[in-house]
Amino acid sequence: MKEEDRILFPGLDEDGDWVANSRLTPSESKGTTHLLADPRPVIPVIFLPGIMGTNLRNKHTGERVWRPLNASSLTFGSGNWREAGWAAKYLMATAAERQRLLDPDTTEVDPEGKVYFRIDLNDMPGRPDEKRKFRLGWPNLRNPLPVKHDWERLAISVKEAKRRGFGTVMQSAYQPALANFEVALNRMLRDGELAKSWTQGDDMYGMQAPPVDYGDKYAGPQLAEDEVRKAAEYRFEFWAVGYNWIRSNADSAADVIDHIEEKIIPYYRDTLGAGIAENMKVVLLTHSMGGLVARAISGVHGYGRVLGSIIGSMPAEGAPLTYKMLRTGADSFAMKYIAQGQTGLHLAAQLSRSNGGLELLPSARYGGTGGGWLKLRRSGAGKGVNEDQLPRDGDPYADIYRSRSWYGLIPSGNAVALDFSATKNASEAGYESRGGDLDPFNDFDDKIDEVQDFHERIADQCPTPAYVHVGADSSGKRAAYEEVVWEATGNGPLRFEQLVQRRSRIRGTYAVAGNTPMPVLDPAQMPEWMSSPRQVPSSQRKHAAKLRRVFEDNLANQLEAGISLSLASANGVWGDSLNGRLVLAAVAPAPEGTRSPPPAPAQEGDPRSELLEEVVITAASRTPSVDDVYAEVAEKDGPGDGTVPRMSAIAPWGWGGVQAFFAVGDDGKSSAQGKKTMNIKGKRKPGYEHQDAYNDNRARWATMYSLVKLAQQASWGQS
16 A cells, blocks of 8 residues: 555444445545455344343333333433433332333333443553543544544444344443444454554453463463454454343243344345355353353253353352342342332242242252252351251252242242232132132242243253353452351241241221321230330340331331231231341240141142241240240352352353353452452452443453454354
């Protein structure tokens, strides 16, 4: 080329077509203008988000029923007020209203979510000088400045992003990463030479950095130049494919396959030609529960058009947090009051009807043995000291999920959460009879059967070849529930089956300000420390007051969840605050007349083998410190990413077909300790936070490394 020659770099316009812009030159100019087309075949990268990461709407009315809480919704800007308004509306919804909104039979993916992202190379691997130039050229895709650099045209427009499904997924956690990936992976070559951001990188990443530096437990080799050049023969295009996370992940996998075959492949058949499209394969890029969808694509449906997968932050064998949330509600403010629910009733109302949510429960393979993650421990005792644990025989489905006892996933006192629309008359809900009685648990038991079947069908496999990255941190900054521990105080027994939940009924009501009826608990069905606190010895009053507050919170939370006072009267007031505190009574041999008769044995074949046994409180068992157990869920303290515990996340390490396993923010148990797990002061960096995984540079580079490796297997469109 001559010095006066010019190069025009094409890009995608608002309709997804390739265009190039030029300017007039002086008539005396003798240079030649070269238009560089991009004839490369495409590797489609299909992104599958995590649970609650897809926007949903009512399929009949179009009503918006779910929007993830985006960081941008909390700031001023175009469209943010609408997002914030929806969040406020959802905040005020009762558990019954949320259950109506999030009905698996009436919801579908909503593609009209907000699309907003920045191409900011300060958040991507690369040389600092290139980053600064890029930011000056195009700091904001919504209001782009004039194009100054070739790679700017490789970014996709907001309209193109919408066409590729970006509007179906959570904006702040996913869209910026997908847009940045598209820029970085499609500018590996410049003027026929490898870009410096790939050959040299900066102080963090690049081809010179071995994967162990950003957490690869397999200590694989760094990228070679011929591998990068091979990958650069393809154009990477990212598609976001949201799915209805309320339904089973197996159903969602079928929907994703249909989307690929009916929308994505036909698009490339029209734009690249039938020969390329028919031989094309896709890469599955996943986050969290999206990994279960990917595993169902291969393990349940045997779909063959997959080049490989990149699995991120996946609860491979489930997460005890799911159990914890169904019993106590969410933890953080955003998750508790907007995203999911204030109490266990709110979460149970939503997730008890969601196969997808229930499939996040720990499977029989959790921890390698399927045992010991639900524990009852004396408060103040160390791990493994004076404790009981479930499941005992590696069967959490029978021991925990189908149990009606106080430690079950949905105990008897929370049965109302299974179907708020059928609380007045179970027969109107169409419940089948098991054992002769109409029982709302029957539908729930069927779902647990389906969850167990799903766990078994996807066990120990994922689409291969596979590359996995997880958050693995033990500093406490990313603590996760590796186990759920009920810590007990009192002198009662430490055996799950030897304790039952306290319960009282409502005797009547009295009017308060505004004539609002308030319940009065029946003292005849309460221990003396509730009905007559002054009769309790002074040394026990503080403990008795704490127990009494559990009952008060149970009633208040029932009413807040949308349960009517009349229904609460029928349901009773239980020793379960619905946010992590219990009052339990010992079931121990006692003089005749002090206990109610045991329930009738379950009929043969009925999985509901554990029924709640009511205890009649007598004068001999009214001292709270002696007979009543106060139990509270202990704080999370296991290594992980704040949501998925390391015990579950590392399960794919060793699965067949897994080529690399990146432990981001290694917790000290890895044989590969790289410098990228350390900061400039030599201290270990914490791992990424679960929801923000793809906004972490280490996870981003692990993803790009994996995509370059997978591209080596691509063969379509090559002469």
